[in-house]
Amino acid sequence: MTVTEKQIIKVGMADWKAVSAPDAIRTSGLGSCVGIVIYDDKRHTAALAHIMLPDSKMARNKALNRAKFADTAIADVLLALKAKGCSAFQLKAKMAGGAQMFSFSSGSDMMRIGPRNAEAVKHILKENNIPLLAEDTGGNKGRTITFYPETTSLHIRTIHQGETVI
Numbered sequence: 475m476t477v478t479e480k481q482i483i484k485v486g487m488a489d490w491k492a493v494s495a496p497d498a499i500r501t502s503g504l505g506s507c508v509g510i511v512i513y514d515d516k517r518h519t520a521a522l523a524h525i526m527l528p529d530s531k532m533a534r535n536k537a538l539n540r541a542k543f544a545d546t547a548i549a550d551v552l553l554a555l556k557a558k559g560c561s562a563f564q565l566k567a568k569m570a571g572g573a574q575m576f577s578f579s580s581g582s583d584m585m586r587i588g589p590r591n592a593e594a595v596k597h598i599l600k601e602n603n604i605p606l607l608a609e610d611t612g613g614n615k616g617r618t619i620t621f622y623p624e625t626t627s628l629h630i631r632t633i634h635q636g637e638t639v640i
Contacts, residue, residue, distance in 0.1 A: 482620065485509075488542035490523035492554050495624035502618040504571035506588035508544070508611070510595050511568045511621045511628060512551055512604060514560035520623040521555055523547040527587070528594030544594040552602065565604045568628045568640060569595055570619045572611040588612070608640035 485491050485501040493499045495518035501509050504524070513520035523541060530543040540546035555565065572592030576585075592611040599606050610617070610630050618631045631637045 485522050485524050487524050488526050488539050490521055490541045490547055490551055490554075492519065492521040492551070492558060493623060494519045494558070495622075498620055498622045500618065500620040504617040504619065505573050505575040506571070506591060508569055508571040508588075508591040508595050509617070509619045510544075510548065510551075510599075511619075512548070512555060512565055513567070513621070513623055513626060514555065514564045515566060515623075515626050516564050517558070517560055518623045519555065519558050519560055520621055521551040522619075522621055523551050525591055525595065528590045544591060544598055548595070548598045548602075562602075565602075566626075567599050567604050567606045568608045568621070568626075569606065570610040570617050570628065570630050570640075573613050573615060573617070575614060575616075610638065610640060 480496045482498045482500050483491050483493050499522040501524045508525045511520055511522050525544045525547050526542045528544050530546045572588040574588045615633045620629045628640050
């Protein structure tokens with residue numbers, strides 16, 4: 475492979491990874507999960523976290539997978555981007571997912587995992603002064619997202635709806 479060839483780095487559920495252009499980064503299976511991309515458009519560097527739950531305080535097991543939760547995953551991503559030379563003042567974000575995959579008659583807040591994930595991510599971004607430039611959240615369909623650091627475009631494939639770019 476030559477230096478200019480692109481690779482698409484895959485991020486699994488409850489995982490995160492960082493890339494630099496020309497590589498892209500992708501995650502699949504975003505239902506109630508949120509895919510949050512935090513990037514530095516000057517360095518063409520980005521990290522993508524596939525977040526399953528809003529808050530690590532919900533974990534019973536203290537040896538938790540930090541990538542699973544919005545608060546700990548984003549904290550780790552920010553440290554990794556800083557280690558790659560990204561400036562906190564240059565960081566921006568885009569996100570997708572946070573669907574309400576099942577309808578429950580109970581109306582319990584605990585069952586609103588998707589909307590709670592999206593709300594938690596927005597809150598953490600705001601706390602860190604990272605602007606959320608675009609989002610495709612909510613609804614009741616699954617998504618696959620691919621982010622290209624070179625162009626800062628987030629491609630979103632939604633089941634039965636095709637692809638959009640934000």
